[in-house]
Amino acid sequence: MNTVVVYSSKGGNTQKVAQEIGQELNCETIKLSDQPDFSKIQLKDYSIVFLGTWIRGGHACPEMVKFLEKLDLPDNNRNFALFMTWAGGGKSNAWTFMKVKNILQAKNQKLLPDYYKCLGKTFGFARKGHPNPQELADARKWARNMIADLETGSE
Numbered sequence: 001m002n003t004v005v006v007y008s009s010k011g012g013n014t015q016k017v018a019q020e021i022g023q024e025l026n027c028e029t030i031k032l033s034d035q036p037d038f039s040k041i042q043l044k045d046y047s048i049v050f051l052g053t054w055i056r057g058g059h060a061c062p063e064m065v066k067f068l069e070k071l072d073l074p075d076n077n078r079n080f081a082l083f084m085t086w087a088g089g090g091k092s093n094a095w096t097f098m099k100v101k102n103i104l105q106a107k108n109q110k111l112l113p114d115y116y117k118c119l120g121k122t123f124g125f126a127r128k129g130h131p132n133p134q135e136l137a138d139a140r141k142w143a144r145n146m147i148a149d150l151e152t153g154s155e
Contacts, residue, residue: 001047001048001147001150001151002045002046002047002048003025003027003046003047003048003049003050003147004027004028004029004030004043004046004048004049004050005018005021005022005025005027005028005029005030005049005050005052006029006030006032006041006043006049006050006051006052006067007029007030007031007032007050007051007052007053007064008031008032008033008052008053008054008061008063008064008067009031009033009052009054010054010061011054013054013085013118013130013131014052014053014054014083014084014085015031015052016131016136017052017083017085017116017118017131017135017136017139018031018050018052018083020136020139020140021050021052021083021139021140021143023140024139024140024143024144025050025143025144025147032063032064032067033063038066038067038070038071039070039072041067043071043073043078044073044074044075046078047077047078047079047150048078048079048080048081048146048147048150049078049079049080049081050080050081050082050083050143050146051064051068051080051081051082051083051100052082052083052084052085053082053083053084053085053096053100054084054085054086055084055085055086055087055092055093055096056092057092058090058091058092058095058096059092059095059096059099060084060096060099060100064100065099065103068100068103068104068107069103071107071109072107073107073108073109076108076109076110078109078110079110079111079112079150080100080104080109080110080111080112081111081112081114081115081116081143081146082096082097082100082111082112082115082116083115083116083117083118083139083142084096084097084115084116084117084118085117085118085119085130085131086117086119087119088119093115093117097111097115112146112150114142114145114146114149116138116139116142116143118130118131118135118136118138118139119131119135
């Protein structure tokens with residue numbers, strides 16, 4: 001499967017997870033803030049796109065939302081998988097998943113139902129040490145399982 005990781009990271013938490021997934025799957029990682037023109041990011045040749053975002057108040061980061069809203073894919077030949085870092089409060093992860101899913105569905109794209117979430121350090125000492133080595137190992141395992149499920153038709 002031709003795979004790519006596209007992510008946005010503010011404090012470095014999502015970037016750590018993205019890099020782990022990229023290493024595990026031996027695929028390219030694209031940091032949105034390094035791409036001033038989102039239209040130059042071509043996804044048409046990828047069968048699975050891992051999307052990484054941080055969450056604040058139940059919302060994916062604005063940069064990721066803007067990228068997804070500008071996404072122009074004429075076909076529906078790919079799957080998207082979402083991973084998120086957050087402070088761990090409430091149902092922010094579920095709300096973010098639904099918002100990303102709605103954006104992609106409006107573009108005739110598929111967001112896989114199994115997403116990965118992990119804590120990220122927040123302001124001051126809150127959640128210090130996250131994502132931790134176990135969370136990063138879990139992200140690698142999740143990504144491997146997503147690929148395996150798609151290859152066997154389990155998704």
